[in-house]
Amino acid sequence: MSANIYRYELRTRLRSVIIWSLSVAALVFFYFSLFPAFADQAALMNEVLARYPPELRAAFNLDKVDLSSVLGFFSFLFLFVQLCLAIQASNYGFGLVSIEESELTADFLLSKPVSRAQVLTSKLLAALTSLTITNLVVWVISFAAVVVWRGDHDYAPGTLVLLLASIAFFQVFFLSVGLAGSLLVKRVRSVTPYALGLGFGTYVLSAFSGVVGQVALELVTPFKHFDAAYIVQHSAYDTPLVALNVAVSLAALALSYWLYLRRDIPAVA
Amino acid sequence: MSVIEVANLTKRYGKARGIEDVSFSVEAGEIFGFIGPNGAGKSTTIRLLLSLIHPTSGGARVLGQDVVSHGPALRRDIGYLPSEVYYYEGMKVIDLLKYSASFYAGDHTQRLQELAGIMELDLNRRISDLSYGNKKKVGIVQGLLHSPKLLFLDEPTSGLDPLIQRKFFELIHTENARGVTVFFSSHILGEVQRLCSRVGIIRAGRLVEISDIRTLQQNNYKKVRVTAAGLTPAAFELPGVNNLQADGGSVQFFFKGDVNTVLQVLSRQHVTDVTIEEPTLEEIFMHYYE
Numbered sequence: 345m346s347a348n349i350y351r352y353e354l355r356t357r358l359r360s361v362i363i364w365s366l367s368v369a370a371l372v373f374f375y376f377s378l379f380p381a382f383a384d385q386a387a388l389m390n391e392v393l394a395r396y397p398p399e400l401r402a403a404f405n406l407d408k409v410d411l412s413s414v415l416g417f418f419s420f421l422f423l424f425v426q427l428c429l430a431i432q433a434s435n436y437g438f439g440l441v442s443i444e445e446s447e448l449t450a451d452f453l454l455s456k457p458v459s460r461a462q463v464l465t466s467k468l469l470a471a472l473t474s475l476t477i478t479n480l481v482v483w484v485i486s487f488a489a490v491v492v493w494r495g496d497h498d499y500a501p502g503t504l505v506l507l508l509a510s511i512a513f514f515q516v517f518f519l520s521v522g523l524a525g526s527l528l529v530k531r532v533r534s535v536t537p538y539a540l541g542l543g544f545g546t547y548v549l550s551a552f553s554g555v556v557g558q559v560a561l562e563l564v565t566p567f568k569h570f571d572a573a574y575i576v577q578h579s580a581y582d583t584p585l586v587a588l589n590v591a592v593s594l595a596a597l598a599l600s601y602w603l604y605l606r607r608d609i610p611a612v613a
Numbered sequence: 614m615s616v617i618e619v620a621n622l623t624k625r626y627g628k629a630r631g632i633e634d635v636s637f638s639v640e641a642g643e644i645f646g647f648i649g650p651n652g653a654g655k656s657t658t659i660r661l662l663l664s665l666i667h668p669t670s671g672g673a674r675v676l677g678q679d680v681v682s683h684g685p686a687l688r689r690d691i692g693y694l695p696s697e698v699y700y701y702e703g704m705k706v707i708d709l710l711k712y713s714a715s716f717y718a719g720d721h722t723q724r725l726q727e728l729a730g731i732m733e734l735d736l737n738r739r740i741s742d743l744s745y746g747n748k749k750k751v752g753i754v755q756g757l758l759h760s761p762k763l764l765f766l767d768e769p770t771s772g773l774d775p776l777i778q779r780k781f782f783e784l785i786h787t788e789n790a791r792g793v794t795v796f797f798s799s800h801i802l803g804e805v806q807r808l809c810s811r812v813g814i815i816r817a818g819r820l821v822e823i824s825d826i827r828t829l830q831q832n833n834y835k836k837v838r839v840t841a842a843g844l845t846p847a848a849f850e851l852p853g854v855n856n857l858q859a860d861g862g863s864v865q866f867f868f869k870g871d872v873n874t875v876l877q878v879l880s881r882q883h884v885t886d887v888t889i890e891e892p893t894l895e896e897i898f899m900h901y902y903e
Contacts (some may be wrong), residue, residue: 352712407854450665451693454665458716513750
């Protein structure tokens with residue numbers, strides 16, 4: 345790890361982190377502000393939802409959650425938070441080393457007296473720090489929203505903690521898979537399509553697996569590894585899926601180091 | 614002592630050409646010219662020595678250490694000016710240079726200011742606002758500010774105006790006088806001749822020749838074009854004349870040997886126009902492939 349690279353990386357990503365954090369915070373707070381209305385009209389809501397096609401309810405986890413309870417409602421909006429965080433983390437992952445290559449600054453950095461491993465570790469730690477800032481913002485705003493809007497409805501704080509604690513795993517997954525993905529291709533011309541592809545792709549897979557009820561697809565997508573509805577229903581993680589999630593993240597990280605240490609930095613033109 | 618030792622170095626990129634079985638060594642304190650047309654493998658060689666890319670086979674030692682296994686340690690003493698300069702666009706020049714300096718132990722602020730002064734570089738501008746020539750100056754300063762023992766200059770003069778080019782050459786001379794070894798890649802023969810003591814000539818990924826710059830100059834052809842009334846090519850059928858071509862009233866040929874013989878012939882003619890110039894690199898390479 346070299347402190348100067350870490351500092352540089354953190355500074356470069358600062359604006360992006362602020363924008364993402366504020367956007368997700370706004371999403372959580374304003375979305376949750378609808379909760380009192382939902383809770384008051386619970387009977388009506390459930391009646392409306394019952395008329396929706398079961399596939400649609402499954403795609404949004406509405407078959408498993410009770411929108412009139414604090415955490416049921418929260419778990420519904422948490423899906424969208426996860427989607428945002430997935431795209432943010434994928435974005436950082438895909439761009440971690442590829443931006444230096446597409447903007448041709450990799451020659452500058454890698455001709456300095458630092459090893460590839462040091463470069464990658466410093467960049468990873470900086471990206472993790474950035475993601476952790478967003479993570480902390482989500483923690484604070486989530487508790488704030490619940491406290492402000494829950495009214496006299498009860499909730500289990502422990503379950504909310506469990507839900508929010510899943511964010512870190514979730515971010516590491518997309519960061520490391522994005523990074524490994526960027527190193528598997530010869531050149532990443534633009535980070536955004538890859539990041540959106542990974543974020544939305546895994547989300548769609550998860551929604552799709554809800555629709556057809558297939559088990560195999562759950563294995564690949566973190567949206568199932570950390571299914572908010574499951575966590576709220578059981579006040580626990582689906583341990584084997586979480587273990588799988590961690591295993592995939594670690595494998596992606598190991599692969600990234602292996603690839604980056606051997607990588608030929610593409611030359612100009 | 615050899616500062617660079619390259620042994621059977623080969624790099625292949627799929628179908629694209631890299632370099633093939635390149636061997637040479639550069640001694641401490643010399644300015645070694647590395648010359649060849651674009652795409653010959655000059656940058657590939659330098660990038661291999663900096664371990665930006667990895668060899669397919671063969672190996673290289675720089676400052677006595679293997680470039681693959683000891684890259685980070687030996688890069689402490691290397692300065693590198695890439696042929697195409699790209700830096701973090703959003704940064705100010707001074708911040709980039711400070712960032713660059715932060716990779717090397719010690720305080721390099723004074724040297725940074727000194728070099729920026731010599732190269733007339735405005736430190737407070739943003740990288741994205743700089744012209745190509747000014748970015749090149751940033752490259753020169755960042756390559757030199759940590760007082761390296763070995764300098765890799767990859768086509769350093771492209772984009773520099775003549776005045777700055779001269780200052781740059783002076784700078785390289787001063788560095789060299791202090792004992793810095795310079796590896797100077799270029800496709801312009803003239804500047805290599807001015808600066809270097811020995812040259813390696815690379816073409817199509819292979820090292821064609823390594824020679825002393827004097828030997829190269831002695832073996833060197835001049836390109837002569839003469840326009841004169843009633844000129845016949847026969848007048849120039851001298852030893853050392855090559856590729857003699859007549860076109861209307863003018864005659865063109867390559868000449869190797871004592872230029873005075875040609876001048877004597879010329880003095881007997883009523884010449885309206887004459888040029889005697891360095892052949893282009895391509896024309897010199899014709900010689901190696903005859």
